[in-house]
Amino acid sequence: MTQATIPHQREPNPEQLLSILVRDEPRVLTRITALFGRRGYNIKSLSVGSTEHPGVSRMTIVVSGDRGVVEQAIRQLEKLHDVVRIIDHSLEKYVDRELVLVKVAITPENRVEVRQIAEDFRSRIVDVGRHALTFEVTGDEGKLTAFIEQMRPFGILETMRTGRIALTRGSNADIPGHVYHGETQALRPAVQIEQPREERAREVPNLF
Amino acid sequence: MNGARALWATLASHGVSTVFGYPGGAIMPVYDALTYYPEVRHVLTRHEQGAAHAAEGWAKATGEIGVCMATSGPGATNLVTGLADAMLDSVPLLAITGNVASHLMGTDAFQEADITGITLPITKHNYVVRDVQDLPRIVAEAIRIARSGRPGPVLVDIPKDIQLAPYHGEIPVPHARPEIPAPSQDAIDRALELIRAAQRPVIMVGGGSLDAAAEVTALARAWDIPVITTLMGLGAFPNSDPLWLGMPGMHGSVAANRAISEADVLIGIGLRFDDRVTGRVNGFAPKASIIHVELDAAEIGKIIRTHVPVRGDAKVAAQMLAQGASPLDRPEWKAQLEEWKSRTQLPDHWGAGYAVKSVVDRLRPDDILSSDVGQHQMLAAQLARFEKPRRWINSGGLGTMGFGFPAAIGAGMAEPGVRSVVIAGDGGFQMTAQELATLKMYDVRNVKICIINNSFLGMVRQWQEMFHGKRYSEVWLGDSNPDFIKLADAYGVPGYRASSAEDLPAAIDAWLADPNSALLEVVVPHEHAVFPMVPAGAALYEMLETEPARTPQPEMAEVAEEARNA
Numbered sequence: 099m100t101q102a103t104i105p106h107q108r109e110p111n112p113e114q115l116l117s118i119l120v121r122d123e124p125r126v127l128t129r130i131t132a133l134f135g136r137r138g139y140n141i142k143s144l145s146v147g148s149t150e151h152p153g154v155s156r157m158t159i160v161v162s163g164d165r166g167v168v169e170q171a172i173r174q175l176e177k178l179h180d181v182v183r184i185i186d187h188s189l190e191k192y193v194d195r196e197l198v199l200v201k202v203a204i205t206p207e208n209r210v211e212v213r214q215i216a217e218d219f220r221s222r223i224v225d226v227g228r229h230a231l232t233f234e235v236t237g238d239e240g241k242l243t244a245f246i247e248q249m250r251p252f253g254i255l256e257t258m259r260t261g262r263i264a265l266t267r268g269s270n271a272d273i274p275g276h277v278y279h280g281e282t283q284a285l286r287p288a289v290q291i292e293q294p295r296e297e298r299a300r301e302v303p304n305l306f
Numbered sequence: 307m308n309g310a311r312a313l314w315a316t317l318a319s320h321g322v323s324t325v326f327g328y329p330g331g332a333i334m335p336v337y338d339a340l341t342y343y344p345e346v347r348h349v350l351t352r353h354e355q356g357a358a359h360a361a362e363g364w365a366k367a368t369g370e371i372g373v374c375m376a377t378s379g380p381g382a383t384n385l386v387t388g389l390a391d392a393m394l395d396s397v398p399l400l401a402i403t404g405n406v407a408s409h410l411m412g413t414d415a416f417q418e419a420d421i422t423g424i425t426l427p428i429t430k431h432n433y434v435v436r437d438v439q440d441l442p443r444i445v446a447e448a449i450r451i452a453r454s455g456r457p458g459p460v461l462v463d464i465p466k467d468i469q470l471a472p473y474h475g476e477i478p479v480p481h482a483r484p485e486i487p488a489p490s491q492d493a494i495d496r497a498l499e500l501i502r503a504a505q506r507p508v509i510m511v512g513g514g515s516l517d518a519a520a521e522v523t524a525l526a527r528a529w530d531i532p533v534i535t536t537l538m539g540l541g542a543f544p545n546s547d548p549l550w551l552g553m554p555g556m557h558g559s560v561a562a563n564r565a566i567s568e569a570d571v572l573i574g575i576g577l578r579f580d581d582r583v584t585g586r587v588n589g590f591a592p593k594a595s596i597i598h599v600e601l602d603a604a605e606i607g608k609i610i611r612t613h614v615p616v617r618g619d620a621k622v623a624a625q626m627l628a629q630g631a632s633p634l635d636r637p638e639w640k641a642q643l644e645e646w647k648s649r650t651q652l653p654d655h656w657g658a659g660y661a662v663k664s665v666v667d668r669l670r671p672d673d674i675l676s677s678d679v680g681q682h683q684m685l686a687a688q689l690a691r692f693e694k695p696r697r698w699i700n701s702g703g704l705g706t707m708g709f710g711f712p713a714a715i716g717a718g719m720a721e722p723g724v725r726s727v728v729i730a731g732d733g734g735f736q737m738t739a740q741e742l743a744t745l746k747m748y749d750v751r752n753v754k755i756c757i758i759n760n761s762f763l764g765m766v767r768q769w770q771e772m773f774h775g776k777r778y779s780e781v782w783l784g785d786s787n788p789d790f791i792k793l794a795d796a797y798g799v800p801g802y803r804a805s806s807a808e809d810l811p812a813a814i815d816a817w818l819a820d821p822n823s824a825l826l827e828v829v830v831p832h833e834h835a836v837f838p839m840v841p842a843g844a845a846l847y848e849m850l851e852t853e854p855a856r857t858p859q860p861e862m863a864e865v866a867e868e869a870r871n872a
């Protein structure tokens with residue numbers, strides 16, 4: 099028999115990578131995900147964390163869909179009061195990473211082989227059990243997928259991926275203005291006030 | 307000063323003179339504090355939905371922010387329809403809700419509802435006040451957000467303990483209105499290039515151009531380009547002007563829909579290409595290059611491909627587009643438009659259309675006309691003639707039955723010197739009929755209610771007639787409608803009735819001449835359809851210009867029987 103037919107071999111759905119800087123307020127995550135959900139844009143991965151600026155969180159979102167989808171999503175996002183800045187990574191070079199934990203079933207016979215593969219991927223062992231090893235791998239999406247595929251024949255017990263995170267390459271000064279959406283509006287404090295009271299004013303510093 | 311008083315002080319400092327609301331346990335400190343602010347009028351409606359729509363009516367008539375308030379839980383959820391309505395029609399609205407005390411929030415306490423969660427997708431932004439020191443500036447910020455850019459509703463939820471906590475800070479003054487960005491000269495130049503070369507240009511204006519009516523009018527006249535006004539844009543161009551082609555879309559005029567279908571350049575100003583306007587999207591303006599002037603960038607290219615996007619203020623854009631204009635000489639196009647215009651059929655025999663026409667013909671240019679939702683709304687939009695903006699108030703985006711009457715109260719209270727006329731159906735009026743009490747309580751004298759009583763949920767019946775084999779399922783009201791005159795009388799509101807073309811003029815005269823707010827019930831034939839019509843899913847050029855031949859009108863008993871058996 100020649101090559102087995104692969105079921106559902108279709109064009110991979112294009113995906114778009116966005117970073118969204120948001121004010122760190124209650125419900126921000128809901129607001130953003132609800133916006134994507136309501137308009138039917140499928141979020142493939144989402145990671146959120148704090149940034150170098152107090153009061154500002156950063157979300158990296160991978161959306162499946164073509165350019166039209168992201169462009170519309172960006173315009174809708176720009177209208178949200180919590181959104182400070184949107185970075186459309188497809189317009190610039192970027193680095194992206196993802197972390198995965200993979201728990202692989204181990205037998206005395208395959209132990210060495212599994213460890214060797216892990217070493218090839220520069221993966222670390224983070225937990226050692228009698229019948230399982232748990233590996234940590236970071237890298238871009240392709241590397242993680244390749245790692246999981248290599249481990250699959252041994253028996254994967256559990257995996258967890260963090261979702262992608264991304265930063266533009268180079269110093270920010272080199273980055274053309276069009277990459278940043280919403281740049282013209284100065285970063286707004288969470289709530290604008292006439293005379294900011296020193297101790298409370300949640301001034302957000304200029305990021306770039 | 308506690309949080310509640312700081313709230314009123316902030317509203318007052320922002321020029322809020324009237325608030326529509328309804329009290330309850332979780333907002334009692336605010337109502338208590340109200341007694342210290344006689345300069346702010348609180349209008350007690352009979353339902354929170356009435357409060358929200360009245361605030362919308364206020365905002366739509368004046369262009370200023372409307373304010374409504376409610377207690378937690380059921381009070382807050384009763385505002386939801388009004389907030390969704392304001393969101394879709396870009397109405398600047400501030401909703402204040404009380405909530406249970408902070409320490410109870412999230413515990414399913416008595417009358418607790420997560421109103422900020424519930425209204426997340428139907429507000430421009432919303433807040434829960436967590437610290438009384440934030441309250442006044444949050445309210446000021448909320449007002450700014452509601453009014454700026456593309457306006458919309460903003461909700462501020464205030465837990466009861468925050469209303470009672472002492473506030474020591476200043477009372478904020480209004481934010482300056484942020485400047486609306488002017489369109490780029492480059493975009494304008496590209497648009498002008500298209501306009502100069504156009505053979506069959508049209509301008510189409512929506513609700514986003516109401517405050518640019520003078521500029522849009524000047525632009526159209528300078529280039530001598532015909533104008534179409536959407537349901538939301540009615541009044542943005544004087545309807546007496548020969549350049550006016552009417553309303554586009556599902557129940558649009560022949561001239562408007564044909565012009566869109568044949569145009570080679572379409573200049574859309576302050577609109578969002580709603581599907582009721584476009585019909586089947588890939589059949590919309592198939593021959594035209596589209597120039598889209600719009601403040602909200604997210605609307606540009608959302609539905610319709612745009613050849614020249616012009617992002618910015620409609621006023622400034624219209625001025626820029628008018629500069630250096632000279633009338634286009636396009637006699638063939640004008641002749642074609644005149645031919646289409648001549649196909650307009652005015653209702654000439656007794657029916658809902660005839661009744662609506664008789665009423666709207668009696669309006670003065672300053673009168674505010676509101677409508678509810680249904681056939682009477684489309685008839686009013688087709689038949690009324692507006693010379694000024696902000697004289698037409700209806701629920702365009704959400705199509706909310708029950709909107710018209712409370713909105714007319716809000717508009718009437720905003721402008722006590724003008725007549726605020728509302729046309730409603732017998733179905734929709736009953737959704738908010740209890741607001742008759744509001745008229746009585748505040749001695750409102752300028753609201754004129756006209757009910758077009760066809761004993762049916764007419765618009766749904768029309769669809770059933772046309773698309774569901776005349777199976778009239780659950781749309782017959784005739785056996786259960788109240789005596790509307792007696793209903794009005796029960797609230798102390800005078801009522802008039804007409805049931806024929808002969809009775810109507812005298813009834814209208816008496817109704818309008820009544821020194822009080824008054825109700826006119828016009829009893830019309832049961833089956834009446836609104837035409838022209840573009841069937842759902844069809845393109846504008848596939849419109850049915852007149853009603854297809856139909857069977858003769860059955861007797862009332864037969865109709866009722868049929869409805870019951872359906």
Ligand SMILES: Cc1ncc(C[n+]2csc(CCOP(=O)(O)OP(=O)(O)O)c2C)c(N)n1
Pocket residue numbers: 678679680681682683705706707708730731732733734735758760762763764765766
């Ligand atoms: C709150 C709400 N419920 C249902 C509808 C659906 N709907 C649209 S028009 C209509 C009929 C309206 O009937 P009526 O108020 O008698 O006015 P008519 O069409 O007869 O003029 C209905 C039920 C709606 N628009 N709003």
